[in-house]
Amino acid sequence: MQLRYNFRVYPTSGQREALARAFGCARVVFNDGLRARQHAREAGQPYLSDGELSKRVITQAKRTPERAWLGEVSAVVLQQAVADLNTAYRNFFASASGKRKGRSVAPPRFRSRKDNRQAIRFTANARFKILDNGRLRLPKIGDLAVRWSRRLPAAPTSVTVIRDAAGRYFASFVVQTTNEPLPPTDAEVGIDLGLTHFAVLSDGTKVVAPKFLRRAARKLRKLQQALSRKQRGSANRTKAVIKVARAHARVADTRRDWQHKLSTAIIRDNQAVYVEDLCVTGLARTRLAKAVHDAGWSQFVQMLEYKAARYGRTFVRIGRFAPTSQTCSACGRIDGPKPLSVRSWACPCGTVHDRDVNAAINVLAAGRAESLNACGAQVRPAPLPAPRREAGIHPNVARTARSVQGISIAVGRRERQSAEIRRAL
Numbered sequence: 007m008q009l010r011y012n013f014r015v016y017p018t019s020g021q022r023e024a025l026a027r028a029f030g031c032a033r034v035v036f037n038d039g040l041r042a043r044q045h046a047r048e049a050g051q052p053y054l055s056d057g058e059l060s061k062r063v064i065t066q067a068k069r070t071p072e073r074a075w076l077g078e079v080s081a082v083v084l085q086q087a088v089a090d091l092n093t094a095y096r097n098f099f100a101s102a103s104g105k106r107k108g109r110s111v112a113p114p115r116f117r118s119r120k121d122n123r124q125a126i127r128f129t130a131n132a133r134f135k136i137l138d139n140g141r142l143r144l145p146k147i148g149d150l151a152v153r154w155s156r157r158l159p160a161a162p163t164s165v166t167v168i169r170d171a172a173g174r175y176f177a178s179f180v181v182q183t184t185n186e187p188l189p190p191t192d193a194e195v196g197i198d199l200g201l202t203h204f205a206v207l208s209d210g211t212k213v214v215a216p217k218f219l220r221r222a223a224r225k226l227r228k229l230q231q232a233l234s235r236k237q238r239g240s241a242n243r244t245k246a247v248i249k250v251a252r253a254h255a256r257v258a259d260t261r262r263d264w265q266h267k268l269s270t271a272i273i274r275d276n277q278a279v280y281v282e283d284l285c286v287t288g289l290a291r292t293r294l295a296k297a298v299h300d301a302g303w304s305q306f307v308q309m310l311e312y313k314a315a316r317y318g319r320t321f322v323r324i325g326r327f328a329p330t331s332q333t334c335s336a337c338g339r340i341d342g343p344k345p346l347s348v349r350s351w352a353c354p355c356g357t358v359h360d361r362d363v364n365a366a367i368n369v370l371a372a373g374r375a376e377s378l379n380a381c382g383a384q385v386r387p388a389p390l391p392a393p394r395r396e397a398g399i400h401p402n403v404a405r406t407a408r409s410v411q412g413i414s415i416a417v418g419r420r421e422r423q424s425a426e427i428r429r430a431l
């Protein structure tokens with residue numbers, strides 16, 4: 007499985023200039039390629055092949071006086087920018103023809119220097135290197151200082167350098183990892199994702215989003231208001247924009263950390279995990295949008311999914327049309343829809359249900375039925391973010407591999423682990 011490992015990097019001012027130049031060149035090549043394809047299309051010419059395009063916007067362009075400066079950056083960075091454009095086109099075509107499922111993909115759009123996220127990618131061809139002193143050597147950029155918050159489990163196949171809206175720099179490594187199945191366990195769990203609780207488990211555990219996230223959201227709102235009062239184009243406004251971006255980044259980081267802890271604990275404690283497949287994009291267009299985005303369910307479900315694949319657990323999404331909150335988990339009677347305000351209800355069979363726990367139990371039952379039909383664990387092909395504190399190696403640091411919240415540690419620690427979940431919640 008391919009996993010992504012992200013680390014903060016601290017370029018010097020000279021390196022920041024070199025990175026800005028590389029971001030700019032990658033952007034120009036990408037935009038030139040997009041323009042060339044658009045022109046060809048308008049002129050009724052055939053679609054420019056990947057090879058032809060690369061020759062035009064890189065090799066030939068470098069020989070012209072207007073684009074001679076493309077030679078100042080690593081050729082791999084430029085090739086990767088064209089590769090990004092090709093991928094964007096392929097996704098768009100696949101989506102338009104119905105071959106690609108899910109949300110429809112828009113045609114590629116021009117990149118701007120004002121985009122929140124600037125990025126360049128180096129592959130192994132570029133001969134980027136992690137030096138013995140822990141620095142990351144990038145061709146034509148220099149040796150970057152990296153904060154290695156954990157160790158890489160293997161040599162990376164590529165690295166993307168990113169500058170985010172808050173002005174921070176990151177190195178995102180793609181690493182091919184081997185699966186590490188955990189010792190099997192009998193426990194299985196159904197998870198109901200909801201608005202009153204972040205998640206409710208079929209064993210009755212209710213997970214509330216922690217206070218620090220809600221506090222951070224309040225602070226963010228204040229910063230946003232301060233920003234709206236600043237005059238357009240003023241220096242104070244620019245400062246306020248950066249403040250808001252930093253606060254956003256902090257909230258996102260904290261939420262991700264929290265979700266990693268929760269998903270790791272759930273995967274470790276259960277042999278099979280069943281989750282209701284929420285129509286998050288649909289919900290996000292409704293009045294519940296803020297709460298939905300805040301909850302970050304899809305990110306959480308993705309974590310469960312790849313961790314399940316990695317640690318030898320079963321993961322199944324339950325179709326979103328199963329009436330999990332209407333069905334009595336004791337007798338199977340479908341009792342009709344219930345407004346969100348109804349928190350508990352009594353079935354004619356005599357069982358009194360907590361709405362969410364009942365739903366989670368139904369998710370568990372539906373998941374078991376489904377995994378009997380087809381063995382579930384679906385693996386996403388794209389590289390996914392690796393959990394923080396993942397065990398691994400870094401060429402420089404000779405520490406022993408630490409476990410993810412104990413995930414690589416053998417069985418017999420269930421009590422402590424359950425306590426950990428409770429604390430994580």
Ligand SMILES: [Zn+2]
Binds near residue numbers: 334335338339355
């Ligand atoms: Zn009943």
